[in-house]
Amino acid sequence: xxxxxxxxxxxxxxxxxxxxxxxxxxAGWTGAITLVGDEPHMxxxxxxxxxxxxxxxxxxxSLAFRPRASVADVEWRLGTRVVASRLAERTVxxxxxxxxxxxxxxxxxxxxxxRLRCPGPLAGxxxxxxxxxxxxxxxxxTRPGARVVVVGAGFIGCEVAATAVGLGAAEVTVVDPLxxxxxxxxxxxxxxxxxARHKERGVRFxxxxxxxxxxxEDRVTGVILDDGTVLPADVVVESVGSLANTEWLGGxxxxxxxxxxxxxxxxxxxxxxxxxxxxVARFPNARYDGVPRRVEHWCxxxxxxxxxxxxxxxxxxxxxxxxxxxxxxxxxxxLQSFGxxxxxxxxxxxxxxxxxxxxxxxxxxxxxLVGVVALGGPAIASAAARxxxxxxxxxxxTA
Amino acid sequence: MKVVVDMNKCQDHGQCVFAAPEVFQLDANGxxxxxxxxDDALLDEVEEAADVCPLQAIRIEA
Numbered sequence: 001x002x003x004x005x006x007x008x009x010x011x012x013x014x015x016x017x018x019x020x021x022x023x024x025x026x027a028g029w030t031g032a033i034t035l036v037g038d039e040p041h042m043x044x045x046x047x048x049x050x051x052x053x054x055x056x057x058x059x060x061x062s063l064a065f066r067p068r069a070s071v072a073d074v075e076w077r078l079g080t081r082v083v084a085s086r087l088a089e090r091t092v093x094x095x096x097x098x099x100x101x102x103x104x105x106x107x108x109x110x111x112x113x114x115r116l117r118c119p120g121p122l123a124g125x126x127x128x129x130x131x132x133x134x135x136x137x138x139x140x141x142t143r144p145g146a147r148v149v150v151v152g153a154g155f156i157g158c159e160v161a162a163t164a165v166g167l168g169a170a171e172v173t174v175v176d177p178l179x180x181x182x183x184x185x186x187x188x189x190x191x192x193x194x195x196a197r198h199k200e201r202g203v204r205f206x207x208x209x210x211x212x213x214x215x216x217e218d219r220v221t222g223v224i225l226d227d228g229t230v231l232p233a234d235v236v237v238e239s240v241g242s243l244a245n246t247e248w249l250g251g252x253x254x255x256x257x258x259x260x261x262x263x264x265x266x267x268x269x270x271x272x273x274x275x276x277x278x279x280v281a282r283f284p285n286a287r288y289d290g291v292p293r294r295v296e297h298w299c300x301x302x303x304x305x306x307x308x309x310x311x312x313x314x315x316x317x318x319x320x321x322x323x324x325x326x327x328x329x330x331x332x333x334x335l336q337s338f339g340x341x342x343x344x345x346x347x348x349x350x351x352x353x354x355x356x357x358x359x360x361x362x363x364x365x366x367x368x369l370v371g372v373v374a375l376g377g378p379a380i381a382s383a384a385a386r387x388x389x390x391x392x393x394x395x396x397x398t399a
Numbered sequence: 400m401k402v403v404v405d406m407n408k409c410q411d412h413g414q415c416v417f418a419a420p421e422v423f424q425l426d427a428n429g430x431x432x433x434x435x436x437x438d439d440a441l442l443d444e445v446e447e448a449a450d451v452c453p454l455q456a457i458r459i460e461a
Contacts, residue, residue, distance in 0.1 A: 019450070045453075045454075045455055047453060062408075065455060066455070066458070068446070298453060299414075299451060302450050302451060325414075327412065327453065329410070336412075377429075378411050378428065378429030378430070379428070379429050381411075381412075381413070381429065382413065382425060382429040385413055385416075385417075385425075388417065
């Protein structure tokens with residue numbers, strides 16, 4: 001057990017940081033815990049930002065997590081960032097220049113939105129990552145007659161486009177270099193079904209084109225596509241992926257090429273006293289091919305925190321092997337996934353229903369089901385859930 | 400313990416069912432039903448269910 005003077009520093013005070021603190025207590029850590037986070041808020045739930053918060057249906061109080069009683073005594077340093085670290089000295093440096101020493105360190109600094117780097121004004125261009133982002137975007141989306149261009153047809157882009165249509169925006173157009181929305185995580189069959197559903201509900205698309213720049217002087221008035229076409233725009237949303245917040249770990253000899261590389265126990269740099277959790281962690285999943293990947297699903301902060309807390313308190317559990325799961329709510333339908341569709345894109349089959357209506361799609365590798373995605377209402381989502389137990393039971397998929 | 404689910408928040412994701420099947424179920428229509436006074440021995444499972452609820456709609460009272 002930790003001496004009472006021992007301290008774990010958690011860099012990052014969002015969902016992953018909170019869950020790490022709670023799970024450290026659950027794993028028996030009785031020492032001090034200090035969480036350092038750059039946002040001024042206590043940890044809150046981000047999925048509603050692109051939906052209920054934009055739609056004006058969710059005040060902050062409804063987003064805030066309710067921390068467990070076991071973390072009532074932890075120290076929260078909010079509005080503060082960790083800017084550097086010296087792992088050999090077990091020390092992190094905060095943005096006010098002060099230093100914190102630690103006995104254990106949890107890297108939970110998450111992601112920030114990637115921005116488009118092309119010519120044009122910045123005003124009127126938004127991202128959706130924080131509460132402040134969503135509130136700022138809402139103020140502009142709700143102006144009467146707003147014409148909205150969403151750049152990027154992934155999770156956030158599709159959700160924001162659906163919400164904007166629901167708010168009564170005059171025009172909503174989604175731009176993406178790929179030929180179908182969410183084609184990376186879903187594949188072509190569901191990408192086509194998703195495209196049709198969005199179009200039926202009033203979303204326009206400009207697919208197979210990138211963005212060359214933004215029109216306007218002080219403020220964006222249009223989005224210039226690769227072929228020179230200008231889409232008039234009062235509001236632009238950039239949903240073109242995210243970048244890992246790892247700069248503070250530089251200079252320690254770590255692999256930070258895309259997030260923080262960990263081993264199968266979520267340890268960083270082979271150190272027993274440093275772990276990474278949440279979407280900044282690039283970990284091998286023992287369930288699959290052993291290739292380290294970052295995973296930006298909502299369940300990952302909780303899954304990683306539970307495992308990493310055991311490791312940081314001295315246990316050696318079986319290698320980390322979460323079953324991936326994600327969902328996305330758009331318009332009046334939901335996407336619900338279990339397993340790893342990305343590993344079964346070469347053999348995609350309709351398991352139930354029809355792509356024109358509610359549908360359940362299976363993704364196979366060597367004739368074995370490795371992932372399912374449901375598109376539609378609650379009944380088809382339940383059908384996806386019925387495959388979860390089988391996906392959990394399967395032996396590891398080796399490359 | 401006492402379990403309260405904010406049914407205004409619940410969107411029938413069913414993640415709680417995987418975590419604590421003795422306490423949470425989805426009915427034939429995919430809607431949530433749950434036991435509001437489960438045995439204290441199920442605390443770990445119910446805490447897990449509260450953690451994994453995408454809407455954070457589950458509250459545990461001692």
